[in-house]
Amino acid sequence: MTSTRDHGYARYKLDGCRCYTCGWAVAQYRDAREHAIRRGEWQPYVDAAPVREHLERLRACSLGLRRVAEIVHVDRKRLQVILNGRPERGTELQEQVRPALAAAVLRVEPTLDNLGSATPISSVGTHRRLTALVAAGWPQAHLAKRLGMSDGNFSSLLGRSQVIVRTARLVRSVYDELWLSDPREHGVGTQPFSRARNHGASHQWAPPGAWDEDTIDDPAAFPDWTGRCGTPGGCHIHSRIGVPACQPCRIARQKARAAARDTTA
Structure with a gap:
């Protein structure tokens, strides 16, 4: 059977091809190996345990082996062997892997760009982006x-605890396009603009400027309304700008007052 592999080291070793191209590739490999050994840099394998643990974490985040294999451009069976071992060897797990494969797998993160489009994820980031746009004057x-979407589907979206990745990507794209724009310069009338802003204010929805793009998807993150939210001085700025104090500012003020009482007691 004729091999479909490109000529090179793998075809020389696995298919027994002895053409000039394959022979040259092997000679280059051996030369590089000898130089690396002399420099003390030869590391043909690394521990497989961190790779296995990372694969488990990715699976817990709904990023399956098939998708990881697509991202790192390897056969899914190679990852299955790292994760579960070889069936013919019972429960024995693979102890070592090639450095390049380990590095490629460890670089994979469960981001929107890597997750499958139909994967359900938390709606936190999606909700924050949409409500921020409403608070900035974009009508729903x-x-x-x-x-x-229809208006009904949009309202339903704001009430869901999860969305699929396809929806989250679409909302992120719209947010990236609009968050710096003035709605009135894009066909939104003055009255709809004001109604949207008032609606956002009544629900205490943070505008785009209060969110950090690096943390907007983090459930533990909070909007920085004042530039000093989470500090004792944040409540004063809230009062000045007419926005109710956020929880981090209230907590910071309570701690500051408690510390002041302790020092005067």
Whole structure:
């Protein structure tokens, strides 16, 4: 049977091809290996345990082996062997892997770009982006149209605890397009603009400027309304700008007052 592998080291070793190209590839490999050994840098294998643990974490985040294999451009069976061992060897797990494979797998993170489009994820980041746009003056009907939704579906989306990755990606794209724009310069009338802002204010929805793009998807993150939220001085700024104090500011003020009482006691 004729091999479909490209000519090179693998075809020389696995298929027995002895053409000039394959022979040259092997000679280069051996030369590089000898130089690395002399320098004390030869490391043909690394511990497989960190790779196995990372694969388990990715699976817990709904990033399966098939998708990881696509991202790192390897056969899924290679990852299955690392994770579960070889059936013919019972429960014995693979102890070592090639450094390049280990590095490639460890670089994979469960981001929106890597997760499968139908994977359900937390809706926290999606909700924050949509409510921030409303708080900035974008009417919900306008956003629903951009997302290809009906007004009812848009309202339902704001009430869900999970969304699929495809929806989260679409909302992120719309948010990235609109968050720096003035809605009135994009066809939104003055009255709808004001109604959207008032609606956002009544629900205490944080505007885009209060969110850090690096943490907006983190459930533990909080909007920085004042530039000093989470510090004792944050409540004073909240009062000045007419926005109710956020929980981190209230907690910081309580701690500051408790510390002041302790020092005067």
